Amino acid sequence: MSGLQKTLKLSKQVFVHGLTIVFSLVVIQLLLDAFQNMFFLYMPPIGFAFFLVATYGIQPIGLGVLNIVVLQRLYGYDGWQIGLWLNGFFLLLIFSTVNLLIQTIAGVPFSLGIGILEIFVLSYPFGYLGKFSNQGNKTSQERK
Numbered sequence: 001m002s003g004l005q006k007t008l009k010l011s012k013q014v015f016v017h018g019l020t021i022v023f024s025l026v027v028i029q030l031l032l033d034a035f036q037n038m039f040f041l042y043m044p045p046i047g048f049a050f051f052l053v054a055t056y057g058i059q060p061i062g063l064g065v066l067n068i069v070v071l072q073r074l075y076g077y078d079g080w081q082i083g084l085w086l087n088g089f090f091l092l093l094i095f096s097t098v099n100l101l102i103q104t105i106a107g108v109p110f111s112l113g114i115g116i117l118e119i120f121v122l123s124y125p126f127g128y129l130g131k132f133s134n135q136g137n138k139t140s141q142e143r144k
Contacts, residue, residue, distance in 0.1 A: 013074045018127025019119065020070050021063070025095045026115035028059055033110060056089070064088030067130050075131070087133045094129060098122065 032055060039051035064084035071077045098118070099110055108114065 014127035014131065015124055016127070017070050017074055017130050018123035018125065021067060021091060021126045021130050022095070022119050022122045024063065024066055025092070026119055028063075029095075029099070029110060030112065030115060032059075056092075060086075060088030060092050062088065063091055067091065067133065070130065090133050091126070091129060095122075095126075 032051075036051065039047045039054075041047060042050070061084055064087035067087055068077075068084065099114075102108075102114060102118075103110060
């Protein structure tokens with residue numbers, strides 16, 4: 001393969017990786033926003049605790065697993081990481097920070113329109129962030 005073909009293949013893999021991560025983050029954010037009142041109205045202190053567990057416990061673990069699966073399928077990484085929660089929490093923290101900046105600067109709440117805009121704008125950067133969050137593990141081809 002020539003250098004340009006390798007670059008285009010890597011660029012496509014990074015975009016698909018980022019698209020998968022950002023799409024899942026946007027869908028989860030829309031679902032959490034839709035069900036936030038139901039969480040808070042369910043015996044208020046317990047419902048708030050459930051909301052926090054879903055947002056900062058279950059979501060990062062699921063996102064970390066998704067990131068590892070995508071890394072294995074697209075790039076050929078071997079093995080599983082112990083830090084699934086930290087991997088997902090890192091991606092969630094970056095996504096939440098970008099959302100907060102957009103909401104503060106534009107003065108609009110998170111909605112489907114902003115989510116679709118973020119899917120197209122943030123896919124490529126989040127592909128590199130997802131690959132970076134792998135902590136430098138090598139592919140099976142790099143080990144040979």
